[in-house]
Amino acid sequence: MAAGEFAESGADLQLEGIRKTFPGFTAIEELDLLIPAGSFFALLGPSGCGKTTTLRLVAGLEDPTAGRILIGGQDVTSVKPHKRPVNTVFQSYALFPHMSVIENVEFGLKRRRVADAATKAHEALRLVELDHVAARRPSQLSGGQQQRVALARAIVNRPALLLLDEPLGALDLKLRRQMQLELKSIQAEVGLTFLHVTHDQEEAMTMADTVAVMNHGRIEQLGSPQELYELPKTGFVASFLGQSNLFPATVESAAGGMITARTAGGVVAMPQERAVVSTGAITVGIRPEKLRLLSEEPPRDGLENVLGPGRIVDVSFAGASTQYILEIPGLGEVTVFEQNMVFGSVFTPGSEVWVAWRREHTFGLDAAARVEAAEAVAAADPDGEAA
Structure with missing residues (x-):
């Protein structure tokens, strides 16, 4: 499956009976989850609850002990990470320091020999309001700007599913709140499916359409932020x-x-x-x-x-x-x-x-x-x- 199959919109993500064990402990007990296409979904929980393991399973960086992973209705459980229609934005940004901003954003497109890579990269930078710094190196940017470049680099590939792994954790409080609103706005504009992993309760409630609270490898409760806040079940x-x-x-x-x-x-x-x-x-x-x-x-x-x-x-x-x-x-x-x-x-x-x-x-x-x-x-x- 090529990421280009979902050039205009996201795809749904379905986890069926997912279980993940490591020597000595079980990270995910049994997980069934359906994330609709085009939604902003947050997986919220404390350290050790299994949320990042879930993200790594979806990205293909870990293999489930049991269960299936489907993206857009297609089983990707055994598909290699680079062949999944998925991109990840990390807390650490993971930008190439020796490349300019525009070269960072173009990188994935050029590897896939996509036509008009430069044009598409500039469009992605304009979306995150950073086209004016295209020629700079990452070290010349603030933390918030670097995070937006990392987001542009992921979005430019038009993945079916964008994974956000604690993407704002390295930012200060004021900038983090500003980026929460910007990320939500960008997601609504591009229409991709966002799966956001975080331990920050305010971040999950501010940004997500749907939140799943995870604990000990299980989902305790799933619903809209307002529903979970006003009527908790546990x-x-x-x-x-x-x-x-x-x-x-x-x-x-x-x-x-x-x-x-x-x-x-x-x-x-x-x-x-x-x-x-x-x-x-x-x-x-x-x-x-x-x-x-x-x-x-x-x-x-x-x-x-x-x-x-x-x-x-x-x-x-x-x-x-x-x-x-x-x-x-x-x-x-x-x-x-x-x-x-x-x-x-x-x-x-x-x-x-x-x-x-x-x-x-x-x-x-x-x-x-x-x-x-x-x-x-x-x-x-x-x-x-x-x-």
Whole structure:
């Protein structure tokens, strides 16, 4: 299969029953995945979860122990890497330092004896807004510019599938956020299928149409960024993708589409469709920004959950918001993010407060969710290496 077969658009990627073992451990348990053509798909997870192994399998740099890999409906499991319609953009850029920018971008085209290589290379550089530095060497460019050259070099070959291996990891925060938006814009313009491997939660949510959260060689949950954030299905997803307050509870009733559960701090309710279990032990979850802090106990109107009173034990200013940590007897620490609408913190350490939130923002996980969440917090190391 030649990459030129997909000159105008991407192709879908299908992984069927993929398993990968190395001596002494299993990197991928069993993976079934379908990535539609033309989509921006992110594989998100901590170091050692199997995400980069998955990317290497798709690229042909590793062979699966079991299963099949199909690109555009064609089985490429046994196809050599250079014959797959795939290109990869690495964190390290991997540009040739002795070549000019234009020569780097032309390189793959000339190896394949593609006509009008220079014209196509200039078109790719214009797409990433770097045609004006075509004559420079990579060492004369900033990190962000080098990454865009690496992207142009991959896109110019018009692969069916573009693999992004932690492509923005070497950039500083401001430039990384700028490149996130640029990459998403470029993907929409060229229409290729992007598979982006990252451990950066914000990056995955900003750029991808669909995110798969991976843990211990398995996909924990797959969906749109909003779906995974607003309605996580496991404690790992709830705490790896953002922060969550998780409380142990016991279901008291499930009727009329609502679940009522008793925590050590009081009774809370949630829509039954937002809970993975409806009887027995349950973990009640709520995102910190959904909470409101109140200096007086609010009326119980049946629309909100209310817990308290508790005491503020820590206040941290974070620019757009302030993080409050309060201690509620029986429940332990609760984290609240409040948008900064006035100058200075509204509450100070030692203040007595109640916390309230709308019932429809609550989600319910199984009893083991808090253990899974602790694992996710430990795994969310921004300096850890992808694996």
